[in-house]
Each structure stands twice: as C-alpha cells, then as structure tokens.
Amino acid sequence: xxxxxxxxxxxxxxxxxxxxxxxxxxxGSYDVHWYxxxxxxxxxxxxxxxxxxxxxxxxxxSGSRSWNTATLTISSAEAGDEADYYxxxxxxxSDHRAFGGGTKLTVL
Amino acid sequence: LQLVESGGGVVQPGRSLRLSCAVSGxxxxxxxxxxVRQSPDKGLEWVTFLSYDGQLKDYxxxxxxxxxxxxxxxxxxxxLQANGLRPEDAGVYYCARSGDSGxxxxxxxxxxxxxxx
Numbered sequence: 241x242x243x244x245x246x247x248x249x250x251x252x253x254x255x256x257x258x259x260x261x262x263x264x265x266x267x268g269s270y271d272v273h274w275y276x277x278x279x280x281x282x283x284x285x286x287x288x289x290x291x292x293x294x295x296x297x298x299x300x301x302s303g304s305r306s307w308n309t310a311t312l313t314i315s316s317a318e319a320g321d322e323a324d325y326y327x328x329x330x331x332x333x334s335d336h337r338a339f340g341g342g343t344k345l346t347v348l
Numbered sequence: 349l350q351l352v353e354s355g356g357g358v359v360q361p362g363r364s365l366r367l368s369c370a371v372s373g374x375x376x377x378x379x380x381x382x383x384v385r386q387s388p389d390k391g392l393e394w395v396t397f398l399s400y401d402g403q404l405k406d407y408x409x410x411x412x413x414x415x416x417x418x419x420x421x422x423x424x425x426x427x428l429q430a431n432g433l434r435p436e437d438a439g440v441y442y443c444a445r446s447g448d449s450g451x452x453x454x455x456x457x458x459x460x461x462x463x464x465x
Contacts, residue, residue, distance in 0.1 A: 241409070273451040275392075282442055282455040283392065289449045326392050330450025335397065335406055337382060337450065342391040 242331045244340035251346045258314040260343045262327030268307035270329040277324045277342075286325075287312060317347050349373040349454050351381075351443050356459035359433055367428040367459055369443030376419060377402075380446040381426040383417065386458075387439040397446070398426055411437075430461070438463045 245263040252258035262272060272290050275283035285294050287303035290310065300315045314321055327340040355367040371379055383395040396407045396417045405417050416429040426443060440460050444452035 271449040271451075273449075275452075277392075282457055283452075284455075285451060285453055288447075288451040288453070294453075324391075328392075328450075328452070332450075335399075335404060336408070337384075337394040337397070337446075337452065339384075339392040339394060 241334070241336060242329065242338040244327055244329065244338055246325075246327060246340040246343045248341070249344045249346065251348055252314070252317045254318065254347055255316055258317050258321070258345055258347075260312040260314075260325050260327075260345065262310040262312070262340050263308060264310075264329065264338075266307070267310055267329070268305060270331075272303070272305055272310035273328045274303055274310075274312045275326045275328065276321075277326065279323075283326065314345070317345075319347050321345060322347050349379075349445060351445065351454060351456035353441060353443055353456045353459035356441065356461050358462045358464060360465050361434060361463055363433055364429070364431045365433065365461060367430065367441055367461075369426045369428075369456060371424050371426065371445075374445075376424045376426060377421050381417075381419075382444050382446055382452060383428050383441060384444055384452070384455075385437075385439045385441045387436070390439070395441070396428065433461070433463050435463045437461060 274287040277283040290305040291303045352370045380400045382397040414432045440458040442458045445454040447453035
C-alpha cells in the first residue's frame with residue numbers, strides 16, 4: 241500500500257506561517273488532498289487536488305505539490321487553526337485511499 | 349448530501365457488529381462510499397469502499413476477510429458487516445463520499461466501536 245509521511249507536530253506563533261509537509265514515493269503523480277480534524281469532529285477538506293480550496297475555507301489555506309512533496313501552508317495562523325491535519329491520495333492501482341499519519345498543529 | 353452512521357457499540361472480541369451509513373440528499377446508487385476508521389488517539393485509516401454502481405469494492409489488508417461492505421438501495425444505506433472483531437478494530441468509524449479526484453468530500457459524524465471482554 242502507498243505510504244505517506246507527515247511530521248507528527250508543527251508549532252507556529254499566531255500570525256506567522258505554518259507549513260505541513262507530506263512525502264510519498266513519486267507523490268507528484270498523485271492528486272493530494274488535505275483534511276483538518278478538530279478534537280471530537282469529523283475531518284473536513286481544506287485543500288483538494290493539490291491546491292484547490294473548497295468554498296468556505298479561508299484564503300489563508302493553500303496547497304502545493306512538487307515531485308516528491310506536497311505542502312499545506314497556513315498563513316497568518318490563528319488559534320482556531322489548531323487541529324490535526326492529514327494528507328491523502330487516491331491510489332488508482334488499487335482504488336484504495338491512503339492517509340498520512342497526521343500532523344498536530346499547535347498555535348502558541 | 350448528508351451521511352449518518354449508526355450501529356456502533358461495545359462488543360466482545362471475536363463477535364460481530366453491523367454498521368450502517370444512511371445517505372440522504374443524493375441517491376445512494378450514484379454515490380461512492382468509503383469507510384474510514386480512527387483508533388483512539390491515532391490517525392485516520394482507510395477501511396473499504398463501494399463504487400457508485402456497486403460493482404467495485406475492496407478492503408484494507410487489516411480487515412480483509414472479516415469485514416464486508418454492501419448497499420441497500422431501498423433503504424439508502426451502505427453497511428459494513430464487521431466480523432471477528434479484535435481490540436485493534438476499536439475506534440470511530442466514519443463513512444464518507446468520494447468526489448472527483450478521490451477526495452472524500454463529505455463525512456458523517458462517526459459511530460464508535462469498543463472491543464472489550
């Protein structure tokens with residue numbers, strides 16, 4: 241199965257920029273999606289197809305992808321952005337979905 | 349579109365549970381549904397999916413041979429029959445709809461399985 245790697249935790253000061261990375265073999269050939277999950281809540285899509293922001297998601301959230309890394313960037317971080325963030329791809333060979341291990345974002 | 353899970357509970361190791369995902373606001377027969385679980389204080393783990401036409405399904409290795417996904421078009425539900433439950437199967441089970449490009453763009457609130465003797 242396809243393996244995605246994320247840092248377990250990222251810290252950012254309020255108002256600064258947080259960067260969360262997601263690595264995988266040849267990840268540049270996959271569409272990468274990002275989810276935000278607050279405690280006790282279901283995941284919510286914040287970025288899909290590498291860089292597309294769903295309606296209702298602030299412009300502070302952006303995504304990018306290179307050949308070996310996908311990145312979620314949260315600019316002007318706010319206390320309300322504290323959550324777990326997961327990257328995910330669709331492994332078309334198997335039709336499975338693969339999730340990264342998740343990154344806990346702390347805004348301190 | 350709304351997804352609502354039910355059927356979770358406390359079960360002894362080796363026993364079974366049947367989870368259900370009720371789909372409303374869109375016909376279940378045109379909806380690809382996935383089940384994703386989350387063990388306590390752990391990350392998201394993809395479990396299984398059923399294609400919109402009901403023809404394709406597959407499972408994570410961790411549940412293959414024990415879990416079965418199915419659909420009831422009349423009741424508008426996608427069910428997950430979980431047999432031979434193990435302690436490591438405990439957690440919150442979410443159903444989610446797959447949109448274009450494989451994103452899971454709509455999730456239910458989840459239902460919890462506790463496996464304990």
